[in-house]
Amino acid sequence: MLCCVLYKLSGWLRFTGYSVLSMTVKVHLCFLLQRRRTALIAYYRLVSYKATLNIPVFPFPIGLSGKTSQIRQDLIIGNVSMTDADFILHDGPPYANGPIHFGHALNKILKDFVARYQKLNGKSVSFIPGWDCHGLPIELISVGHNLSLPPTEVRRASLQRAILSMTDQLAAFKELNVLADWNRLYSTLDPSYQATVIRAFHDLYVNGFIVREHKPVYWSRTTRSAISDSELEYNSEHESPSLYFLVELLMQPAWIPTRYRRYPTDVVVWTTTPWTIVANEAIIFSPSEEYSVLLDRATERNLIVASHFVPLLYKLLDRAPSRFELIKSLRGECFENYAYEPPLSRQRVHHPHDYRWRHCYRLMPGEFVEHDKGTGFVHCAPAHGKEDFDFARRHSLPLRALVDAETKFTREAGADLAGLFVQDEGNSAVINRLGDRVLALGTIQHSYPYEWRTKQPVITRLSKQWFINTDKLEGPAKIAYADVDVFPPERKSMMQAFIEKRPFWCISRQRNWGVPIPALFHKHHHNRVLVDGDFIEAVAERVSKEGSEFWWDSAISNSQLIPPGCLEKWNLTPCAADTELIRGTDIFDVWFESGLSWLAVLPKDRVADVCVEGLDQFRGWFSSSLLLSVALTKRAPFKSLVVHGFTADSEGRKMSKSLGNVLSPQEVLSATGGCTDVLRRWAAASSLGTRSTVSTSSFNAHTVAYKKLRNMFRFMLGNVHDLVAAEGRVTSPLLTGSSSTLATTETLSLLDKWCLCLVGNFCVNCFEVYYPQHRYEGLIADCDQLVSRISTTYFNAVKDILYCDASDSADRRAVQHTFILITKVLRYCLGPILPDLMEEVDAALGVSSNTITGVAQLLLPAAVEWSRDFAHLPVAVARACALRQAIAARQRTEVDGEGAQLWPGPAENPLARLHIILDENGTGDKGFEDLKCLNEDVDAGYKSVLCKILRCASVRFGSTSERANCIELCLDDVHEVVNGEKVELDPEVDLRRFTCLLRVAHDSTQCPRCRRYCSINKALCARCAPLVLGLQRASH
Structure with missing residues (x-):
């Protein structure tokens, strides 16, 4: 064994x-x-x-390296100010509420790719990392839902949590090998940043972009605060009551036939929020919809529904159509101004001819009634719906706020409802109060808004808040956004939905951890607000020096905050200011804060060249930054956006502890021995895809692919050690910054040139497609294919030259120079992606990594030249590789009667003992000419490029008449054979019409030195014998 x-x-x-x-x-x-x-x-x-062989000396170990590149400030950012930088990468601030996850890692690594690539182009880059440190998530982590704590305690605990999270994330980002100006960070905690936010608020208010009004807003029961549309996520599995209830008309319509007027007439209304019926002010119908009036014989009532709903009504009530009688069909316009009895009223309202007719409950036409959904009637509660609110404003309907900040009914809603949570017992109480007006009740599963932080359902509630008037910004924002480049381009339209017809942006929050909205209110007239430029400037100035904590400090009186000039302007004494004015307790929405980062960080005359964030930022940081920049400067704050996707597990699920699929970047780094390049390779392969898979298996695959690349560099560098030693160090125009030709290729073989053609194509794609368009996944895929071709075809073909030729032979030196060219080109192509490995390569070449600046301008001309001049070689070599695969596949299937192979050969190289003759009758065929060009050394077929690719004893072109002692192989059916062996060939490669003769070199033995089947009686071959003899003489 x-x-x-x-x-x-x-x-x-x-x-x-x-x-x-x-x-x-x-x-x-x-x-x-x-x-x-x-x-x-x-x-x-x-x-x-x-001692006669050229043994490689490998510069680094075969395993993964845990070495981390040094963060060199002079390499990227440190010595350049943002004003002088050629390129500004503006960092959208991550939220400082815990350790980093894979979304953070993907984002920061992609940003690092951009910065390093721009440096390769010779640009000075500004990349200042930032953090968003305010808002509800940090407050909840710090103090939970304890609403009894004073604001100062909440802010103190939140500050400590934010600083701790920011410190941890800073260290983690550095571990990812992200090069940035780590000495010039910014955060929303900075006093100067907060002062910028306050001053921007005043400018927007003065210019009419900010208003304070009563409007229905999304309201969180958990946090007791307003939230904006951008803070919502929709739960498609939310369950709500599905209530169909009856609303009785006060007068029988004239269009109902006389004999049916003795029956009460009801309209059927559907809602999934029964609690809002308390605030009902009207019933809306569609004037263009067709409606049906039915007599329900079971209840002896007339029912009015949209005609499309009639079949559903039968099914809903589980009654046969024969139980109903169609009285009339008519258009909705006939219902206008008919009064109805309020659904929850215990007594009839005033008669329609009463002087208060305008304030009666009426059927009213509306265009927002959906024709394919519901009963055709919608109940209007202006305090709890944005469309309802706009409708009420247009028609002067009352606005009644019957729900408090805790989402409980107020006393005005009725004694039996007061104090009930509207979404829980409130729904049940309203349904019970409807009594026999309930036509049908069930449950519906539908999409419903949840607060994305607390994962709890929200309601819409009438509240007085600060808003940005987005109607005034829609047009200018669309014009400014039209000039912004988005990568990938197909995602540009995703921003349009967050610009067009966006509702007023609520920027106030009823919480403690954030920047205060600097407004004063009259104690006895809270609707009267004081927003004064001089006062706000005084507050901003104080904030810029000491932060905003003083706003909540009760020991600091109003008179200490208000400048004397403002007191005179407002005709107030210091004592009156302290007793008659109170400070606002609202804070700014965090999207308003972070959306002003461009104003707080960038120079006034500059915009960001690029911002890199996830898909969700279209409705978040991207759109808030755009709207605020357009309002303040009339331009977009960025020239281009790079938008990546989300991270998920192998099944596409969001990672969560409850699912047991959480994997952290630190775990991956630990599993790879601290090798950040594997993590960075994953980020490049994920790139801008909609979903980036995070799983152990995916990282194992990236580790294997990374090792192949690492071993390719290791092999090339290990075999050029004597050249490096002979020249002191490897020098070339690429490394020294010369603008002259990269290297001469006249002495290289066709195989060397083929390899340079592949590398040249890869380089051109990198610098003209992959990096400019941020298509890093294409770069990784092409890199893997390149590594496979070089390792399997080129390395196998030149190993004999490297190990067994004379150390200074022309062929060996040509291969070594090719290795160096490949190494140098790939070093720069892959430098932004895999910096650790490339630094090891630099060390092996004796080159400082500081020379990377501006090399792209030197790289491209040479790469383009290789791609152009050697463009004919890839197809020729592909045909040769396919020929080898075909012969090897046939060799495995050809056996004699006893089951022995007809063409025996070593397992590692079945073709080693074969002499191959290709039929010259193929002259003129494109494929034949491709193969013939690789066999330029006719006199010594074993030295030709074709022979090296086939790895056979020899190859030549001749006539198929030379059949003596040969096996004839027709390649007309070789595709079937190859496919049967599951060998993948290039679809452009066609080997049909080829015939070759195979002769096994039974009379040849392996050379004891080079192991080729080209010697007689186990003696040294013609190549090795004089070489060994020369070495022996030299040693004596």
Whole structure:
């Protein structure tokens, strides 16, 4: 058993290039088999020829490196001010409410790609990291839902939590190898930032963009605060009551036939919020809809519903259509101004001819009634719906606020409802109060707004708040946004929905942790607000020096805050200011704060060249920044937006502790020994996709692919060590910053040029497509394909030259120079993505990483030249590789009568003993000419590029008449054979119409030094014999 293992290990080592180690294993194998004479011969060969081989010296270990690049301030940011920077990457501030997750990691790494790429282009880059440190999540983590704590205590605890989270995140971002100006951070805690927010509020107020009004707003029962549309998420599994109730008309309509007028007439109304019926002010119908009047024989009542709802009514009441009689069909316009009895009233209201007719409950036409949904009638509660509110304002309907800040009914709603939570027992109480007016009751599952922080349902409630008038900003914002580039381009339209027809933006919150809205109110006339420029400037000045804590300090009186000039202007004495005025307790919405980061951080005459954030920021930071910038400067605050997706597990689920699928960036770093490049490779592969998969299996796959790339560099650098030693260090125009030609390619073989063509194509794509368009996933996919082609085709073809040629032979030097060119080009193409590995490469080349600035201008001309001049080679080499695959596949299937292979060869290289003759009758065929161009050295077929790719004993072109001792192989059906073996070929490669003769070199043996089947009687081959002899003479 041990012998079998050693034999297989020896073959694998020789196949992978470790010939000397393979020989050592064979020696031990021979001793185990007691073949002492063979063992002694093998040992003698090992000792004799080991010193004659060119053994690679690898510069770094094969395993992952946990080394982290140093954060060099001079490399990216440190020595350039934002005013002087060529390129500004503005950091959308992450929320400082806990450790980083994969969304943070993806975002910051993508930003780092942008910064490093711009540096490659020779630009000075400004990238100042920031944090959003205010708002409800931090407050809830700090003090929970304890609403009894004084504001000063809440703010103290929240401040400590924010600073702690910001410190932890700062360290974690540095671990991700993100290069930024870590000495010039910004946060919404900064006094100067808060002062900027306060001054911006005044400018917006003076220019009419900010108003304080009574409006229905989304209201959180959990936090007892208003929230904006951008803070909502919709739960499609929310369950609500599905209530159909009757509203009785006070007068029988004239269009009802006389014999049916003895029955009461009701309209059927549907709602999923029964609690809002308390605030009902009207019933809305569609004037263009067709309605049906039905007599319900079971209850002897006339029912009016939209005609499309009639079949559903039968099903809802579980009654046969025969139980109903269609009285009349008519258009909705006939219902206008008919009065109805309030649903929850215990007595009839005033007669329609009463002088208060205008304030009676009426059926009114409205355009927002959906024709394909509901009964055709909608109950209007102006205090609890934005469309209802606008309708009420247009028609002068009353506005009654019957729900308090705790989302409980007030006393005005009735003694039996007062104090009940509207969404819980309030719903049930209203349904019970309706009594026999309930036509049907069920449950419906539908999409309903939830607060995204607390994951609790919200309500719409009438409240007096501060709003930004988005109607005035819609047009200018659309014009400004039209000039903004968005990557990927198809996502640009996603912002339009958050600009067009956006409701008034509520910017006030009834919480404690945030920047105060600097407004004063009259104690006995709370609706009278004082917003004065001089007063706000005085507050802002004080905030800029000491922060905003003083606003909540009761020891500081109003007269100490108000400048003397304002007291004179307001005709108030200091004593009156202290007794008659109170400070507002509202704070700014965090989106208003963070949306002004461009104003607080960027120079006044600059906008950000790019902002990189997730999809959710279209309704958040992107849109708030755009609207505020347009209002204050009439321009967008950014030139381009890069928008990435969300992170999720392998099943597309959001990561959560309850699902047990949480994986942190720190866990991945720990599993990879601290190798940040694997995490960065994942970020590049995820790039701007809608969903980025986070799972152990995905990171294992990235680790394997990264190791392949690492080992490719290791192999190339290990085989150029003698060239580096001979020249002191590797120098080239690319490394020294010269603008001259990158390197001459005249001495390179066609195989070397093919490899440079592949690398050139990759380089051109990187700097003209992948980096400018932020298509990093394409870069990673192309890189993996490039590594596969170079490692499998090029490395296997040139190992013999590297190990067995004379160390200074022209062929070996050509391969070494090709290795250096590949290494240098890929170093710059992949530098922004994998900085740790590239620093190891730089160290091996004896190059400082500080030379990366501006190399892209030197790289592209050479890459374009390689791609153009050697463009014919990729197809030719692909045909040669396909030919090798086809012959190898046929070799595995061709056996004699006893089951033995007809073309025996080593397992690691089945074609090693084959002499191949290609039929010259294929002359003129494109595929034939492609192969022939790779066989330029006709006199020594074993040295041709084609022979190296096929890895056979020799290859030449001849006539198929030379059939003696040969096996003829027709490739007309080779595709079926290859597909049967599941070998994937390039679809552009067509091998049909090819015929080749295969002759096994039975008379040839392996050269004991180079292991090629080209020697006689186990002696050194024609290449190795003079080389060994020369080395022996030199040693003496």
